[in-house]
Amino acid sequence: xxxxxFTETVLRDANQSLMATRxxxxxxxxxxxxxxxxxxxxxxxxxxxxxxxxxxxxxxxxWERLRNIRKNMPNTRLQMLLRGQxxxxxxxxxxxxVEKFVELSIRNGIDIIRIFDALNDFRNLGTALxxxxxxxxxxxxxxxxxxxxxxPVHTVDKxxxxxxxxxxxxxxxxxxxxxxxxxxxxxxxHLIKGIxxxxxxxxxxxxxxxxxxxxxxxxxxxxxxxxxxxxxxxSCFSNGTSQAATETMFYALQQYGIETDLNEKVINQxxxxxxxxxxxxxxxxxxxxxxxxTDSQALVYKVPGGMLSNMIANLKDMNAMDRFDEALVEIPAxxxxxxxxxxxxxxxxxxxxxxxxxxxxxxxxxxxxxxVKNYFRGEYGIAPAPVDxxxxxxxxxxxxxxxxxxxxxxxxTGEDFRKAKEALGDLAETEEDVMSYICFPAQAEQFxxxxxxxxxxxxxxxxxxx
Ligand code: CO
Numbered sequence: 182x183x184x185x186x187f188t189e190t191v192l193r194d195a196n197q198s199l200m201a202t203r204x205x206x207x208x209x210x211x212x213x214x215x216x217x218x219x220x221x222x223x224x225x226x227x228x229x230x231x232x233x234x235x236x237x238x239x240x241x242x243x244w245e246r247l248r249n250i251r252k253n254m255p256n257t258r259l260q261m262l263l264r265g266q267x268x269x270x271x272x273x274x275x276x277x278x279v280e281k282f283v284e285l286s287i288r289n290g291i292d293i294i295r296i297f298d299a300l301n302d303f304r305n306l307g308t309a310l311x312x313x314x315x316x317x318x319x320x321x322x323x324x325x326x327x328x329x330x331x332x333p334v335h336t337v338d339k340x341x342x343x344x345x346x347x348x349x350x351x352x353x354x355x356x357x358x359x360x361x362x363x364x365x366x367x368x369x370x371h372l373i374k375g376i377x378x379x380x381x382x383x384x385x386x387x388x389x390x391x392x393x394x395x396x397x398x399x400x401x402x403x404x405x406x407x408x409x410x411x412x413x414x415x416s417c418f419s420n421g422t423s424q425a426a427t428e429t430m431f432y433a434l435q436q437y438g439i440e441t442d443l444n445e446k447v448i449n450q451x452x453x454x455x456x457x458x459x460x461x462x463x464x465x466x467x468x469x470x471x472x473x474x475t476d477s478q479a480l481v482y483k484v485p486g487g488m489l490s491n492m493i494a495n496l497k498d499m500n501a502m503d504r505f506d507e508a509l510v511e512i513p514a515x516x517x518x519x520x521x522x523x524x525x526x527x528x529x530x531x532x533x534x535x536x537x538x539x540x541x542x543x544x545x546x547x548x549x550x551x552x553v554k555n556y557f558r559g560e561y562g563i564a565p566a567p568v569d570x571x572x573x574x575x576x577x578x579x580x581x582x583x584x585x586x587x588x589x590x591x592x593x594t595g596e597d598f599r600k601a602k603e604a605l606g607d608l609a610e611t612e613e614d615v616m617s618y619i620c621f622p623a624q625a626e627q628f629x630x631x632x633x634x635x636x637x638x639x640x641x642x643x644x645x646x647x
Contacts, residue, residue: 293324296325391425483512
């Protein structure tokens with residue numbers, strides 16, 4: 182019997198997409214033992230913005246959160262999202278830092294590491310992949326992930342080639358990540374068929390968002406075309422900018438006669454638990470009704486929803502909304518000049534801001550942002566397609582070539598840990614504390630200071646009581 186399995190995203194991507202990753206651990210601790218019996222392929226619960234949000238807003242230790250989830254869900258594979266050499270941020274970390282981060286993630290309870298690069302420059306996945314293999318337990322899975330985007334150079338053949346490359350590198354599974362929710366059912370059919378034909382037994386996972394309203398159709402076509410795992414969110418945390426609903430896809434698959442491993446009673450129990458949680462955040466205003474609706478703008482304008490609202494805000498700031506149509510035409514032109522990067526953070530902001538500048542200045546690339554200059558210098562990796570030669574020459578000088586910043590930036594120095602430890606002094610109690618500081622220095626330091634103060638307060642209290 183054919184089987185399609187489910188990755189439940191309520192703890193990470195649904196939380197991130199609908200409520201800016203502000204769901205505290207305490208709000209879902211009680212349901213974890215129940216979720217452990219649902220029969221998910223995995224539960225995505227860590228990485229992405231959860232780490233930063235824990236330290237910055239929720240005053241939680243992200244590592245402790247992970248250990249607690251692990252303890253309460255011993256039978257379920259726990260999954261995280263990792264931005265390759267950038268870990269959870271936007272800068273390149275040294276190889277020894279990347280390796281240590283992966284080691285600690287696995288040690289604290291992660292089973293599946295989904296590794297991607299914003300530009301699909303796979304050199305940025307190698308260190309994280311090797312570390313995953315090095316520290317793997319019997320249940321560790323290294324998942325190679327492709328940032329999905331649409332452009333004249335992003336053909337089915339190109340994606341198939343990328344998948345073959347990821348398999349060759351040693352990834353155990355493949356994931357197509359459609360963060361803007363713009364993959365159509367037609368594209369899903371051709372992509373999944375093409376990829377499955379090329380990679381045979383390697384499991385293929387589809388990650389998409391409901392943002393534009395296409396996700397259910399796209400997932401259905403992907404399932405008919407042979408996809409192995411789909412990402413969904415428990416229904417009260419589904420739709421809008423989040424994933425398609427777990428229970429809905431489960432019922433649809435039952436009629437196909439496709440096995441899912443899901444326990445119907447349990448997945449409904451999970452949804453019942455999260456309903457009042459969601460209501461609490463609608464009432465508090467943290468969940469914006471806009472994020473729960475369908476927004477077809479991305480299909481009309483061919484730019485992701487978040488990027489469009491960013492551009493509108495920029496134009497309004499500059500009292501230039503009358504230039505909206507021109508800026509909209511300029512976006513694909515800038516993107517072409519940059520060699521068609523996927524429009525994800527930070528590239529979406531880079532392309533959008535340069536397009537607005539080009540229009541408002543009245544001359545293309547008269548003013549070039551530092552980000553665009555750094556992009557041409559090679560700081561973000563290799564562009565998916567050749568960049569505009571004239572623009573490259575303008576930025577790099579005649580005959581100038583981008584340098585391979587990755588090699589220089591990622592070298593092992595061993596210095597990062599020593600410096601971080603030194604900076605933290607007695608605030609750092611574990612390797613995990615030091616790693617939090619390396620990833621998010623200001624947030625981690627504040628968190629560790631607060632933790633220390635809290636503990637000292639408690640000690641004093643105990644003495645007085647005694
Ligand atoms: Co996502």
